[in-house]
Amino acid sequence: MDRYILFLINGCDNKFMDHIMISLSSTATWMLMLLVTIYIISKDRQISQSLPMLFGIALCILFADQITSTLIKPYFQRLRPSLEPDIMYSLRVVAGRGGGYSFPSSHAANVFAIATYLSLVFRHRITTISLYVWATLVGISRIYLAMHYPSDVLCGALIGMGIGAAVYYIGTYIVKRYCPMSHKFYSSAFTKSGFATTDMYLLLAMMSITLLWIVF
Secondary structure (H helix, E strand, O other), rough: HHHHHHHHOOOOOOOOHHHHHHHHHHHHHHHHHHHHHHHHOOOOOOHHHHHHHHHHHHHHHHHHHHHHHHHHHHHHHEHHHHHHHOOOOOOOOOOOOOOOOOOOOHHHHHHHHHHHHHHHHHHHHHHHHHHHHHHHHHHHHHHOOOOOOOOHHHHHHHHHHHHHHHHHHHHHHHHHOOOOOOOOOOOOOOOOOOHHHHHHHHHHHHHHHHHHHHOO
């Protein structure tokens, strides 16, 4: 089943899709979205409020990347599909064969950790859905490019979601313990965690613009 889904996704012989998937998989593509996120978190907030949230994003990336790349991948030593002798010449390789091991996907772990963490930070339904759609598209791109099996991406996603949730809840506990805040927001102008809904739409607009840039 793992290989069947891999060949199904990878087998789309389309130059237009090649371009889209390469762009989706590139970290540089999403830098503007990250900068807008940093702006939203930092805007109208004291350093004591914004810094822990920004530090949380950094921790998500650090833990997701190091746990998958340094701990898990060397243990399982699963070759990437593009390097697996049995199938490597049956796959379409459009962005190089890569290196290192395949299981689990660090890309998937990173983006799902960020998506989960930011979903919990922002508490805005449409933003949450959009973040997980973004993370899923990045995961699919890794399968399309023959860098990972579907199970690599699935396990990476689950690890990332666990890390994102852990960083958020542990961080929230520490912040509440040492910097107690009791603000609650009930206006439709704000999310449940106090972010302006207009800022959420700014982030969604940047995500949409980035996707349009990828496509066109």
